[in-house]
């Protein structure tokens with residue numbers, strides 16, 4: 667678990683103040699916190715609940731309802747594998763399986779080094795190129811399980827250059 671620091675509390679307070687402590691700004695506040703941390707640490711939900719005077723269960727309910735919010739840390743690289751019909755029929759489940767095996771995590775999980783998160787999705791709007799996978803914002807089309815290693819190598823290679 668990531669512990670909060672005084673400056674992190676101040677950051678969250680500043681976000682809340684920016685919305686004048688308005689209860690109706692709950693989603694906007696959570697969105698800004700998500701943008702700052704890449705997810706919503708539990709302590710931020712408590713802080714939002716206290717400062718906006720919204721029950722914690724309601725804050726948690728909103729945070730867990732929307733796909734835009736995440737309650738656990740996310741990887742530096744988000745890998746989205748399409749399991750929509752066109753991709754599935756062309757073997758995307760095997761692509762996902764190969765990716766899970768290669769990274770040692772399951773769909774929805776993040777590697778312990780916080781480098782990668784795997785997320786299955788339904789249709790990325792590129793069905794003609796099925797099966798499709800996106801790493802960060804880059805599309806990889808006509809994916810096969812055997813291409814996984816080279817894609818990961820490419821992404822890791824970019825890390826070393828930056």
Ligand code: FES
Nearest residue numbers: 748750753790792
């Ligand atoms: S089903 Fe995968 S891109 Fe449409």
